[in-house]
Amino acid sequence: MTHGQIAVSIIYVASLLAGIGAVLLLFAKLIGKSNTYGEDHKDPVCMPGFDVQDISKR
Amino acid sequence: MAKNCPGCGASMEYDPGFDALVCGSCGNIIDPKTLPDADSFYYDMNDPSEEPKSIEETLSEFEELTGEMYDCHVYTCSQCGGEVIVSGTEISTRCVYCGSTSVVFSRISQEHRPDYIIPFRVSKEEALTKLNSTLLSSFFVPRKFKKLPPECIRGIYIPYYTFDGSVKDTQQQQRLTGETVYLYDCRAEFRDLLVESCQALDDRSTAMLEPYYMNEAVDFDTSYLMGFYSNISDLSPRGAHGTAELKAKSFIYARTQKLAPHTRNKVIRSTLEYDLHRTGYALLPAWFITLDNDGTHYTYLVNGQTGKIVGAAPWNKAAVTSMIVASCIAVVSLLTVLYLKVLAPFAAEEFPDDYSNLSGSFVALVLACILFSAALAFLIRACSRFKHVWENLKLSRSLMTFIFSKKRQGGVK
Numbered sequence: 075m076t077h078g079q080i081a082v083s084i085i086y087v088a089s090l091l092a093g094i095g096a097v098l099l100l101f102a103k104l105i106g107k108s109n110t111y112g113e114d115h116k117d118p119v120c121m122p123g124f125d126v127q128d129i130s131k132r
Numbered sequence: 133m134a135k136n137c138p139g140c141g142a143s144m145e146y147d148p149g150f151d152a153l154v155c156g157s158c159g160n161i162i163d164p165k166t167l168p169d170a171d172s173f174y175y176d177m178n179d180p181s182e183e184p185k186s187i188e189e190t191l192s193e194f195e196e197l198t199g200e201m202y203d204c205h206v207y208t209c210s211q212c213g214g215e216v217i218v219s220g221t222e223i224s225t226r227c228v229y230c231g232s233t234s235v236v237f238s239r240i241s242q243e244h245r246p247d248y249i250i251p252f253r254v255s256k257e258e259a260l261t262k263l264n265s266t267l268l269s270s271f272f273v274p275r276k277f278k279k280l281p282p283e284c285i286r287g288i289y290i291p292y293y294t295f296d297g298s299v300k301d302t303q304q305q306q307r308l309t310g311e312t313v314y315l316y317d318c319r320a321e322f323r324d325l326l327v328e329s330c331q332a333l334d335d336r337s338t339a340m341l342e343p344y345y346m347n348e349a350v351d352f353d354t355s356y357l358m359g360f361y362s363n364i365s366d367l368s369p370r371g372a373h374g375t376a377e378l379k380a381k382s383f384i385y386a387r388t389q390k391l392a393p394h395t396r397n398k399v400i401r402s403t404l405e406y407d408l409h410r411t412g413y414a415l416l417p418a419w420f421i422t423l424d425n426d427g428t429h430y431t432y433l434v435n436g437q438t439g440k441i442v443g444a445a446p447w448n449k450a451a452v453t454s455m456i457v458a459s460c461i462a463v464v465s466l467l468t469v470l471y472l473k474v475l476a477p478f479a480a481e482e483f484p485d486d487y488s489n490l491s492g493s494f495v496a497l498v499l500a501c502i503l504f505s506a507a508l509a510f511l512i513r514a515c516s517r518f519k520h521v522w523e524n525l526k527l528s529r530s531l532m533t534f535i536f537s538k539k540r541q542g543g544v545k
């Protein structure tokens with residue numbers, strides 16, 4: 075086999091991995107729809123004030 | 133002790149829809165604030181010549197009889213005379229004989245009496261409807277979960293300490309991929325920072341129930357407990373203070389992580405100065421829904437004030453696994469056909485065995501390696517996302533939360 079033929083075989087294996095990954099991601103998303111644990115947390119209501127100063131350049 | 137209807141004498145329960153005590157027998161509706169104070173009512177019901185026994189006296193009598201102590205108290209139901217056993221941390225429970233709500237006044241008086249309470253605003257029916265439409269409507273959820281029995285839901289008041297104050301932090305962050313360092317000086321104000329103070333509950337689940345809006349809290353009154361379960365705090369004020377500091381720190385870190393222009397930073401130094409003080413003790417409402425799926429228990433929490441749902445729906449493993457396998461087989465077959473029909477002939481033509489296209493072969497090999505690395509990274513990311521969903525499902529199966537909730541349904545002995 076030449077390098078080119080090996081390269082095409084590697085591309086085939088890579089596409090298999092990506093395909094299986096896409097299937098898993100799709101199902102994770104579908105199952106995750108029925109899940110509120112993964113929701114992003116907004117700024118808490120108990121922290122009404124937050125002041126910050128960037129002092130990196132001092 | 134239950135609060136009885138002045139009209140017919142039946143026990144009354146708090147109804148979130150009416151924001152009042154409702155008599156299940158004659159339909160009488162009474163504003164809790166117009167009823168006499170629960171403690172005075174309790175003492176009025178006793179013989180005035182006889183002093184009510186303190187809990188220590190009751191326990192010492194019990195100790196004399198049995199010779200040993202245990203964290204459990206026996207109370208007589210004011211409704212039917214049956215004896216109700218409650219654990220050391222419960223302040224109200226249902227009578228196991230007649231089902232009326234019994235409130236153990238000795239556990240909510242003096243230092244254990246809460247300062248505030250947020251009454252239930254979301255009714256049992258609303259909580260069940262919301263859970264059904266939000267979490268359990270998915271195609272993958274087992275069919276028996278689509279229709280929830282009414283006995284699976286219990287309203288429970290969770291004890292919280294509230295903290296006010298401020299936290300200062302001088303924080304040094306560094307990019308994960310370089311030497312760039314950022315320095316921030318920040319100050320956060322906290323008002324009614326909530327610290328859940330019931331050790332029997334899983335903190336991760338209850339933390340996700342928040343936010344609770346404390347501006348809707350009212351002065352504590354036992355009327356609001358009627359028809360619900362409740363616990364008193366079993367976390368020491370010192371322990372609660374430590375938890376408040378940890379919580380404040382996590383909020384500040386979450387906020388400062390968004391400040392730097394690069395998302396992948398780590399905190400390499402942090403000088404935190406806490407000035408937090410405890411301001412109160414409150415009971416906050418939550419609906420607990422416990423479901424059983426072939427011996428595995430799932431517990432869902434619904435914020436009794438806002439209706440926010442915490443939980444991950446169970447899924448039909450056989451159906452999901454077979455669909456994943458079938459999809460993978462379809463994808464692999466499609467790609468194999470594509471390889472045999474398109475890529476393999478292309479490779480034979482462009483990169484013949486006589487090595488006449490050596491430079492092109494090398495370029496193709498390098499590109500293939502890059503593509504392979506990207507595909508592998510994508511697969512790892514997909515697997516970790518799937519694992520994350522699986523881990524979240526485990527939170528709904530928290531044994532600690534399940535036992536806490538189930539005990540109030542009389543299911544765990």
